[in-house]
Amino acid sequence: MEKSYKITLTILLVLLAGLVFLEANQREPINWFKSYSQREKIPYGTYVFYESLKEKFEVKDVNIPPFEFLKDSTKNGTYFFLNYNVSLDKAEVSKLLKWVARGNTAVISSNYISASLLDTLKLTNKEKISKNKIVNIPLYNFTNPSLQNENFYEFNRDQPLIYFDSLNNHQKVLGIGKIKEDTTPPKDSLVNFVENKYKKGKFLLHTSPQTFTNFFLLTDNNYKYAEKFLAYLDSDDPIYWDNHYKRGKSIFTSPLYIILNNKYLKWAYYFVLIAAILFILFEGKRKQKSIKVIEPLKNQTYDYTRTIAGMYLDSKDYRGIANKMIDHFIILINKKLKVDILKQKNKVELLQQQTENSTEEIEKLFSKIKEIQIKTAVKKKDLEELNRLIIQFKKNI
Incomplete structure (x- = not known):
């Protein structure tokens, strides 16, 4: 390795080591991603709520779409959906309605509930944002006097309040919410939690899933909100916990997901990639001896012809050379000018028309x-004269 390469490699390694050191000692930023996954311990994860739920209920994870899960008619209990957005399609809504009609319960806690389901239940929702404050701090409580808290439960993050703005005789108000210190209309508490009877079963619709997050439940006495919410569920029935409609992954399909979510594994992975790139840059050059270039074989026809001609000249066989020159000339005329010299009587006239040679030059050739064909002995001078005339003829073709 050249000296310049070694210096460059050393500088890169020092910079890389410094970068790794700084990153390793940097405080990891808080992840505010709205995951709602029961595996996540980040603020918007639901690890605390899920573990508390398992202590009081029989919880079964559902990792397939509702349409597939509800094909099994033997499943009875409570189907629990918890996510930022639960966008059930029409086919899934139809399946869910039939399942609830048999006497089961569907709990949907989401900021944005499927429009198809809301239309079926004749419900609409809206978003409340304070116009006189920059930050919206939502407050929550229950309507049942036995569950109602003296003070509203506060979610201390900027969050609009999603509420139901139209109700009918099928819904019963279970929970309310409002924006802290808000003076803009509507000022009264707004409905964020309702019970909707549907044939033999019921829907529990809740528009504030953030009340089940780790951040909310671990603040002051907010854990009581979740405990009171669970009072509306039948503890004898199993809870089917939906993992399909989750923004955060509940099943890791790629090893990289695990590596990149761990600070130390992530940097170890990056270090290996950088080391591999450096190795390719500095060590990837070919180290074997250079391969000798083998020149292609030369066309030695000309040299061969000269050798044969030299042999004829050395033996002074001028007639043999002259006969071969005449034969080659006749073949040339046949191929190139399509004139058969041996048969054509007006060959001179034909050659004069097809070439730029004069009649005198052709007749002389x-x-x-x-003359050579008639002579008994051909001299070198005759051979030279024949060669000159043939060359002159070829130039004017």
Whole structure:
């Protein structure tokens, strides 16, 4: 390895080590992602609520879509949906309505509940945002005097209040909410939790899923809100906990998800990638000896021809050379000009028309050919003259 490479590599390694040191000693930022996953211990995870739920109820995880789960008619109990958005499609809503009609309970706690379901139950919702305050701090409570708290439960984060703005005789108000220190209309507490009877069963619709997050339940005595909410559920029935409609993953399908969610594993992974790149840059060059370039074989036809010609000249076989020159000339005329010299009587006229040679030059060439063919002994001078005339003829083709 060259000296410049070593210096560059050392500088990169020092910078990398410094970066890793700074990152390792940096305080990890709070993750405010609205996961609602029972596995997550981040503020918007539901680990605390889920573990408390398992202490009082028989909880079964459902990792498939509702449409598939509700195909099994033997499943009875409470179907619990908890997420930022529960967007059931029409087919799933139809299945869920039939399931509830048999005497089961569906709990949906979400800021945005499926419009198809709300239309079926003849409900609408709205969003309340204070116009005279920058931050909206929502407050929650129950309507039942035995469950109602003296002071509202406070969610100390900026959050709009989602509420039901139209009710009918099928709904019973169970919970209310309002914005802290808000003076804009509507000023009164707004409905955020209702019970909707449906044939033999019921829907419990709740528009404030953040009240079940780790952040909310671990603040002051807010855990009591979740305890009172569970009073509306039958403890004898199993709870089917939905994991399909979750913003956070409940099942890790990729090993990278686990690695990248751990601070130390993540940086170890990055370090390996960087080391691999550096190795390719500095050690990836070919270290074997250079391969000798083998030149392709040369076309030695010309040299071969010169050698053969030299042999004829050395043996002074001028007639043999002259006959071969005449044969090659005749073949050339046949191929290139399509004139058969041996058969055509007007060959001179034909060649004069197809080439730029004069009649005198053509007749002189054929006279020389005829002379050599008649002679008993061909001299070197005759051979040289024939060669000159053929070359002159070829130039004017």
